[in-house]
Amino acid sequence: MGVRAVKPRLAVATSVGLLSVSLLGSLVLMSAAIQNSGRFGALFSVLLITNLLGLCAFVGLIVINARDLLRQLRQRQPGARLTLRMLLIFVALSVLPILVLYAFSINFLARGVDSWFDVKIGDALDDALELSRSALDLRMREVLNQTEKVAEEIGLGSEPSGVLNLDALRNPGSTIVANAWDPGPRDLDLLRRRAGAEELAIVTVQGRLLESSSSGTDLVPNLPSAPILLQVKQGRSYIGLEPIGSDGLYIRVAVAVSEGNEGRGGRILQALFPVAAQMEELASSVEGAHAKYNELVYLREKLTLSFAMTLTLVLLSSIATAIWAAFFSARRLAAPISDLAAGTAAVAAGDYETTLPVTTADDMGFLVSSFNAMTRRIAVARDEAEVQHRYLNTLLAQLSSGVLALDSHGHITTLNDAGRRILDVGEATIANEPLAALAAQREHLRPFVDGVQPQFAASTQRWQQEIQIFSRTGRRVLMCRGSSLSTEGEDGAGHVVVFDDVTVLLQGQRDAAWSEVARRLAHEIKNPLTPIQLSAERLRQKYLSKMAPADAETLDRLTNTIVQQVDTMKSMVNTFSDYARTPTINQEKTDLNRLISAVVDLYRSANPAASFELSFEPTLPPASVDAARLRQVFNNLIKNALEASASAQTAPQVFIATRLLSSDTGDHVVISVADRGDGIPDTLLGNVFEPYVTNKTKGTGLGLAIVKKIIEEHGGLVTLENNDGPGACATIRLPLDGKDSPAGAIDNRRAS
């Protein structure tokens, strides 16, 4: 964009520069034409038109530029306002001094031109002219007299002879033949010379030349014009001063030739007298000066106007040039700033890839290159921050501990995946929510929030606390460790809470303890049982026959009781020992669907009232399990389900389903056993898999504990939840290939 835009702009600038130079040139010529009309006078009008056209071109350019700027302002393009401001400054800076200069110039011009003229000089010139006239008047009267005399002579003259006959002149009664009168040239020449005239001519009243005499070489006499003839014809002699061609001033006299004999048609004598050389020179000088001065006086206003017009034209051209130059400069100055503004806006909008072309090597260029460097660095920093952020996110996601970060206002900023899982908040967006809102929406988190929040208030640097919450999967024990995020010298910073679900760990510890108890119990109790039983049987055998019937009956009852109770104890101890022992699992490929069907068939025949609904995954692959032990698991679960449904009014319903679950950690089979019974009391929910935790009146309380033990031995997981409706649902998750789960591994390790 930059380079391409610069070239036409440069071309425009050059052409406008040429235009302004030519305009200036023609203005100079025009002012020269006004001052000295001789040199450029002929060009004046052309120059005027040229200047007007140049001015129009500039005005057009300005209009185009102004329209562009207006459009940019309307569109709020970056830099437009700056351009406008600079434009106004430039225009004000350039136009105001020009206007001041113009005002003064016009003032000076008007006064200056006026001051050249003076009333006194005008009057003096008028007087000089009048003086010349009166001086000439004297001479004119003189020549009029002479001419009239000559006319008289001609009028009286009868002799067409070469010599003037004085007698004939004196005697008016002498015979004159008018038609025959044809005075020869010599006569007229004589008269002319005597009168001192330059030229004598006799013409008819119609202006036809009859005779002439001239001292010069001109063959054609200078004849009187029609008005003169008319005047003379009317009986008034004409006398006038006339400039004739380049010959100078002459006095023209025209008089009627008085005729002795009327009816001759009338003749007119015209004489031209030269004015004395010195006189003529002076008179001409006065006349010339007077004429020039008069002209100047007359032209004064027009001259002032013309000067003012030229000045105005110069002013307008200057202003137009200045405004255009202001446009040009403002644009040029604003262009990099506009680019910068656009770039900054882009950066503000998050586009850090913006780079601006560095076109100049001045401060602006430095600014632009700095801007480029800045955006580069920001981009690098942003990339680094993104990498860091991703790294941190990955780290947090991979953590098995939950991490909850809060800002200084107690709003949640981060909760990692493990945290979500542990707190059971699902995928809900909880960022920027206050911690209290977390508890308001999810009641089970209330103990967590209530436990954690006082720690923030206490502002202890580090704290540790065990908090119990009750989620859908039962009681969870969370080990929370928190610390303030405040850095040095910073107050009111956020907090971070790291928490682990230690329920399984505690459970494992408890299970191990129970196993130990059971093993010991079995061992310690089982040993004395056999001697007790044997002793009781022996006692009975030995003394029953010997005793009285009443005593014998008592003994029989008592020993029987002992034997039975010992049996019961034995079976109980066996169960304990079953629970406690860790037999090797004989894993073999088993079709779980078939296994479950077999177990269900047993119960079906035993409980015809109960209904069993089976929903099996048809393509369930065989799983590596110990079939005998899993049979026990399903036995226990179905038995539990039926017992839980026993108190219900309706017939017991048991739903058993299998499905295949493929995940990153391998294929699993998920088996769920659900009933519509009473469900599990909330108080027991977290501990149902522990020994002796039961709500049943009978039973060892080991059923579910054994289930859990077997499943964990298979590397699986079992959970027991209350349904949304009535009843509970036990869910078993078993690895298909029989791999050990971490929980199973822990158990196995402890057992070994």
Add this chain to the structure above:
Amino acid sequence: MSERVHRRRWLLCLLLAILWPAVAFARNITVESVASRVEDGRFIVDARLDVKLNPNTSEALENGITLQFELESRLLRPRRFWWDAQVTTTKRRFLLARHALADGYTLTGPDAEHQQTFKDVGAALAALGDVQGFVADDAISEQPAKQYRGRLRLRLDIEALPAPLRPIAYISPGWRLSSGWYEWVFVP
């Protein structure tokens, strides 16, 4: 009915507005009569023009400004499907000036030698308007035709005025003195 009258009045007003400049700047020079002939292959025009000065030019003349008049004559040969061919075009200059010392007016022209002096401006203008034997520069024998069109124009040459007057003279119609082209058909 009245509406129509109104409309007519409006039309009249509009017409007046358009024609006003033409009315206001009515010609000061009118051609009264023209006679033309050919002598020795040369186009000769006799004409009588009525020349009047307007206030501006009159004032200028009285104040010593020389008025230059240009008499231009053209002979055109009409062509049927094209512009008329120009056979001759001739220009003559007349200078009218005030002579203060003689208290009169001098009319110089058609050449510098031919100068006349008049006591009053009317006589000078009459002499200016009296065109006798205006001979064209070029012979017409080269382009013979049965019928020609003659053109004549007398006008004040504004370009010959002093420079300070010229812009005003160009702008103001009060300075325009021209007969316009007077055209006549001429059969030699």
